[in-house]
Amino acid sequence: MGDVYIVGAGIHPFGRTEGRSGLQQGAYAVRQALADAGLEWRDIQFGYGGSDASGAADTIVNELGLTGLQFVNVKNGCATGGSALFGAFSGIAAGLFDIGVAVGFDKHPRGAFNALPSEYSLPDWYGETGLMLTTQFFAMKINRYMEAQGISRTTLGRVAEKAFINGAAADHAWRREPVDLETILGSQMVSDPLTKFMFCSPAEGGVALILASEKKARELGRDRIRIKAACVRSRPPGSFEVFSPSLDIERGVSPTVIAARAAFETAGIGPEDIDVAQIQDTESGAEIMHMAENGFCKDGEQEEWLANGWTRVDGKLPINTDGGCLACGEPIGASGLRQVYENVIQLRGAGGARQVQNDPRTAYTHVYGAPGVAGVTILER
Amino acid sequence: MAPTYTFLQKNWPRPFSIVGGVVSVDWSHPIPHPVAIADGLFTGGSQPHLIGGRDRETGRIVFPGPDDAERYEPVPLPRRGRLWSWTIQRFRPKSPPYIGPEEFEPFAVGYVELPGAVIVEARLANVDFHNLRIGMEMETILLPFTTDAAGNSLVTYAFQPTGGA
Numbered sequence: 001m002g003d004v005y006i007v008g009a010g011i012h013p014f015g016r017t018e019g020r021s022g023l024q025q026g027a028y029a030v031r032q033a034l035a036d037a038g039l040e041w042r043d044i045q046f047g048y049g050g051s052d053a054s055g056a057a058d059t060i061v062n063e064l065g066l067t068g069l070q071f072v073n074v075k076n077g078c079a080t081g082g083s084a085l086f087g088a089f090s091g092i093a094a095g096l097f098d099i100g101v102a103v104g105f106d107k108h109p110r111g112a113f114n115a116l117p118s119e120y121s122l123p124d125w126y127g128e129t130g131l132m133l134t135t136q137f138f139a140m141k142i143n144r145y146m147e148a149q150g151i152s153r154t155t156l157g158r159v160a161e162k163a164f165i166n167g168a169a170a171d172h173a174w175r176r177e178p179v180d181l182e183t184i185l186g187s188q189m190v191s192d193p194l195t196k197f198m199f200c201s202p203a204e205g206g207v208a209l210i211l212a213s214e215k216k217a218r219e220l221g222r223d224r225i226r227i228k229a230a231c232v233r234s235r236p237p238g239s240f241e242v243f244s245p246s247l248d249i250e251r252g253v254s255p256t257v258i259a260a261r262a263a264f265e266t267a268g269i270g271p272e273d274i275d276v277a278q279i280q281d282t283e284s285g286a287e288i289m290h291m292a293e294n295g296f297c298k299d300g301e302q303e304e305w306l307a308n309g310w311t312r313v314d315g316k317l318p319i320n321t322d323g324g325c326l327a328c329g330e331p332i333g334a335s336g337l338r339q340v341y342e343n344v345i346q347l348r349g350a351g352g353a354r355q356v357q358n359d360p361r362t363a364y365t366h367v368y369g370a371p372g373v374a375g376v377t378i379l380e381r
Numbered sequence: 382m383a384p385t386y387t388f389l390q391k392n393w394p395r396p397f398s399i400v401g402g403v404v405s406v407d408w409s410h411p412i413p414h415p416v417a418i419a420d421g422l423f424t425g426g427s428q429p430h431l432i433g434g435r436d437r438e439t440g441r442i443v444f445p446g447p448d449d450a451e452r453y454e455p456v457p458l459p460r461r462g463r464l465w466s467w468t469i470q471r472f473r474p475k476s477p478p479y480i481g482p483e484e485f486e487p488f489a490v491g492y493v494e495l496p497g498a499v500i501v502e503a504r505l506a507n508v509d510f511h512n513l514r515i516g517m518e519m520e521t522i523l524l525p526f527t528t529d530a531a532g533n534s535l536v537t538y539a540f541q542p543t544g545g546a
Contacts, residue, residue: 130490133470136468143466143468147515249499
């Protein structure tokens with residue numbers, strides 16, 4: 001298997017952009033990534049792309065040019081971006097192509113995601129009686145975790161406080177104002193113990209990454225950032241997932257745990273070797289639980305980590321340096337690729353006010369979503 | 382293949398008999414025309430049980446019972462169990478799919494571990510939100526939660542602290 005490099009990265013600002021479709025935001029990101037790599041659209045041999053709510057990604061050729069390239073659409077829930085990256089990575093690692101693009105974009109309506117039972121093979125009464133809400137799942141998962149592991153509400157608040165501080169320093173973030181801890185803890189309760197400021201919102205945005213073989217990356221003089229691992233995993237038995245009318249008493253690990261293990265094994269390094277990480281923070285509790293599920297700390301240690309600021313940009317393991325989903329919002333198709341984009345920026349030392357201070361050489365991303373799918377990447381400089 | 386649940390819905394709505402012991406009901410104002418939210422979810426009577434589906438081969442129990450009689454047999458689940466986790470639904474869920482009353486009152490939701498069987502998600506009733514604790518003992522009840530256009534009272538399953546409010 002050949003090495004694969006990221007030679008270009010582009011992003012359309014996240015949040016709300018009136019008058020610009022999700023597809024157009026994706027095309028914007030591709031143009032920016034091409035300019036970053038010093039390439040033209042006609043140089044791209046193949047692509048993988050997807051959106052959850054903004055239509056078929058291959059129509060992007062109408063925006064960018066009818067070059068006849070091979071293009072595969074990806075629709076894989078919250079792992080859409082991660083799966084697009086895996087597709088492009090595989091094509092180059094296998095030696096089939098020298099240069100390709102992974103793109104993800106979306107534009108969701110305002111308000112919480114509205115799932116219907118029939119879309120998930122569930123009976124109608126499950127939604128009719130008010131049980132079919134992602135917010136309830138997140139709240140119940142962290143509520144049990146907090147009780148078992150001694151995590152405080154203040155720690156939940158600190159995760160959001162950090163997100164908004166980092167978002168204020170990220171050009172592509174949606175929420176650009178810091179919010180103090182008291183405001184976060186005292187804001188409207190959405191689903192106990194999680195308040196309004198502890199949840200991310202559906203949003204809009206687009207991200208594109210251009211991947212190249214070692215030979216091509218050298219030619220371009222951009223052979224600095226290598227993809228060491230890109231893994232996507234579905235759920236194992238006994239994992240706790242959204243929209244579950246019942247659970248087995250015998251509990252198991254999450255898809256995150258097995259995706260993380262696979263990625264570390266592929267990369268030949270461990271969690272202690274990672275310098276900066278972007279992990280799924282659909283809400284504050286998710287970041288806390290995912291710190292442990294990805295192997296960065298033991299269950300319960302998050303209380304100490306957050307109190308000591310170890311996940312801030314100047315901490316020992318900076319997490320969600322652009323404010324994550326909490327500050328950027330969650331356009332499903334683009335969210336996983338945003339994490340990789342942010343790691344490219346950090347590895348290049350181009351993070352400005354949010355640049356991590358540890359001269360990072362390794363960077364980790366983790367995306368997770370319904371119905372139990374996780375994607376992990378590890379980059380190395 | 383994902384299990385489907387059509388058999389739980391094909392007879393809906395149908396008259397459903399509720400007899401004494403439903404603690405949430407004020408018996409001076411009996412429920413008019415109670416109908417179950419779906420068929421095959423629970424038994425009636427004063428001591429209602431949820432009906433799960435047991436995999437004939439592995440013994441694994443799921444709720445609700447999947448629409449696959451060859452693989453799953455219906456089994457009554459234990460009425461009592463312990464609260465596994467909980468939250469409060471503070472805003473009115475979007476319609477569709479929600480069909481609860483327009484005027485919204487926050488309600489509690491939780492998972493209850495029914496020993497030796499399965500952990501079931503449900504509304505929690507007749508409990509002060511401040512008194513909810515993981516590990517507390519809960520029991521199965523039937524709960525009228527809204528009225529349909531024909532004036533029927535729609536009844537779903539729920540859990541309350543053992544022994545009532």
